[in-house]
Amino acid sequence: MGEVIGSQNDTWVRAEDASAIGSLRRTAVVLAESRGFDEEDTGRVAVAVSEAASNLVKHATEGSMLIRPHPELASAIEVIAVDRGPGMRDVSRALRDGYSTAGTLGIGLGGIARMASGYEVHSMPGRGTVLGMYFTARDAPRPRCRVSGVTRPIGEERVCGDAFAAVDAGTTVTFVLCDGLGHGSAAAHASQEAVRLFLEHADLPPVRLLERIHTGLGQTRGGAVAVTRVDRTAGTVSFAGLGNVSAWITDQTGRQGMISVPGIAGHQARTLRQYEYAVPPHSVIVLHSDGLSERWDVNAYPGLLTRTPSVIATTLLREAGTRRDDACVLVVRPDA
Structure with missing residues (x-):
């Protein structure tokens, strides 16, 4: 089938006081030990997470951290720290030896x-910082960092009603995003069922895959679903969407939307259609639920499209996400 990438129940932890530092460090250590990291590798994770969390607590505005198995490689650990300010004017300076933010552990971003x-x-x-990092045990494989996404539930909910999955077969990558209708456990059940059906039939063309998902969600609340396949060799993307999932081919010149038909997967649908698009070199594919506004512009964030999919997705979540709905962003780098 290829490499399977899937969303998880992402838990973002606010880093607002010193107690968060120890809690985040312990979470990272437990995850590292569960992945078979030895004492030295676990120590690296603990110190790096402590330093990043300390920076958030002392200097950031609305700082949060996500610690999870890496979406592309479950044996690796991914850590994402995000805030809304004050940001750095010169990241390269912050990476130099001997430069650190006063009051932290002192190893700095370079450490x-x-x-x-x-x-x-x-x-x-003035806009903030997103730091994405991953950790592997020594001599272990490393993730390719070409497909990733993030989710965030509405308000204080513990589960997100949105989900994504991808199958990376090398020359092609096929992916789905489902926005379960409403929020909470019923929405999460619908989106996870969409993911299950997607993985079961991932070799089908996108429109046929969407038909299977539409039929299979009949006993659930349903939702908006988009299925996409990128052919890296041909430089093309095939897209089939049902309902309100936003899908974009994005590069430094702007973005092109991909067309979904109105409806609710599992309940209401017009004739499903598959559309074909060209993918310009150095572009990225962005899918997101309506938990994000469409009023984002990559040109407002110089250099963002050169970053990893996790950093791109988290930046868009910070800038365009709303707390009034579940949110999911999936980013795929076609030419990686």
Whole structure:
């Protein structure tokens, strides 16, 4: 089938006081130990997470952290720290040895970068910073970092009604995003059922896949669903959508929307259609639920499209997400 990438029940932890630092460190250590990291590798994770969390607590505005198995490689750990300010004018300076933010553990961003197996930063003065990093055990495989997404439930809900999944077969990558109708456990059940059906029939063309999902969601609340396949060799994308999922081919010149037909998967649908699009070099595919406004513009974030999919998705969630609905962003780099 290929490499399977899937959404999880992402738990974002607000880092607003010192107690959050220890809690986040413990979460990271438990996850590292469960992945078979030895004492030295677990220590790297603990120190890097503590430093990043300390920076959020002391200097950030609305700082949050996500610690989870890496979506592309369950044996790896992904950590994402995001805030709304104050941002950095010169990220390269922050990465230099000897430069650290006063009052933290003192290793600075450069130390975090050396401890991580891989990292990416996007920051703008007055807008905030997104730091994405992953950790693997020594000599273990590393994730490709070409498909990722993030979810966030509405308000204080514990589960998100949106979900995504992808199958990366090398020359092609096929992916789905489902926005379960409403929110809470019933919406989550619908979106997870859509993911299950997608993985069961992932070799079908997108419109046939969407038909299977539409039929299979009849006993659930239903939702909006989009199925997409990128052919990396041909430089094309095939898209079939039902309902209000936003889908974009995005590059530095702007973005092109992909067309969904109105309806609710599992309940109401016109004739389903599949559309074909060209994918320009160095572009990314962005799918998101209506938990994000469509009023984002990548040109407002210089350099963002060169970052990893996790950092792109988290930045868009921060900038365009609304707390009035579940939110999900999926980013795919076709030419990676």
